[in-house]
Amino acid sequence: MKHTPLFSLHENSGAKMGEFAGYDMPLFYPLGVMKEHLHTRNSAGLFDISHMVHMEVTGSEASQLIERACPYDASNQPIGQARYTFFLNENAGVIDDLIITRLESTRYLIVSNAGCADKDIAHINGLAENFNATVEVIPRGFLALQGPKAESVLDRLGYAVRDLAFMTAIEPKAGWFLSRTGYTGEDGFEIAMPVEETEAFAQKLLESADVELIGLGARDSLRLEAGLSLYGQDLDDSVTPHEAGLLWAIPKPLRQGGPFIGADALAEKIEAGRLRKRVGLRPTGKMPVRAGAKLVNENGEDIGKVTSGGFGPSFEGPVALGLIDMKAADQPVFAEVRGKQIPMEVHSLPFVPHNYKR
């Protein structure tokens, strides 16, 4: 298994480690998943996200390359703005979901999922051959500091975060990147730095009484409560942004056509209407219903599946995301778990309100 720059820190902090996307990662620390989750919503949680992939796209046709790969107008993207978008395939299915920040008019940073690293790198490199642009994978340390106290922690350390708007970024010094983005639904930041500077920076953050280390267990329960998709579960290459409820990330004009791969398929599928859609689901009762559980109607007929599920510590109950056939919408939904049929209530997203600083 691969190690991030914080591997020793995790072990020395008593983390229970486990494999994720080929990396040996902290699942939880002695605080435990519940307390780590609640700490993040109340204070400041520090996450090691160094396993994620950073790719810098540079060149006179950098905008055009991104506009070929992604369904948004990269050439109009303001400098410093971060956009949530996707690599789509010919069928408008999602190859990966990503955040792309425009750092200069001809330089962009793509942050993508560790689990899709090989696939994404091959995809964008293949496309880059047709444009005057280069793609460079940058190995870096990458940390997330999330929660209501995150801003004051970074502010006290001298970072210009007080006026940094949600979904914007700065490069505070050479080799560093700091964005007001995250995967928890809370206000927070994601900070990248050279590998060799990562541990010292993490230690500095941990000197604050407000900051606790948070593992992947709580990272998942936080994003699930926030209604955020996880690639590989809620999103895969058979799911379109439309089915996933993520059309908002695609500018309206591009929903009718554009230069990106999958544009025609997307336009056709939107025109035809989607056959299934992503919903939030609340299992009635206290038992969590997990990813993979079949969803059925009152007659026991297959109507979809749970794509993510678990327990929401802030919601104080089980929560789930699923994909349901459109024809089953507005009918009672049941999940099959260990031979039982659990009634599921369709629940609007997010389960816990977002606290983005807008």
Added chain:
Amino acid sequence: MSKTYYTEEHEWLTVDGDDATVGITNHAQDQLGDIVFVELPDVDDEVEQGGDTVVIESVKAASDVYAPVSGTITEVNSALDEEPAMVNAGAETDGWLYKMKLSNAEELNELMDLDAYKELIG
């Protein structure tokens, strides 16, 4: 005189005559993390040694707990419906899972004592 046995699956079994109380060990609850739900068997269920009896749900995953020996369930710890975290706080005390009547006391010979279990978990 009661005696406590342990399994490789990190269950404990305290036996008094042919009555027994079953739970998971402190080591097991520590590995599982915060427990949010416990699915207990029904009273009068018959179980076979090694068969599924309980499902323990932590925030992230579900884990099976197996019957250390064969028998019939006589009581379940229904306090865990409201307070599943009792298994974390007192896995070897108030976080017990169920009580049963043994059907084959010879199966106890296959289980470990405390010293052997301590060696297992290292």
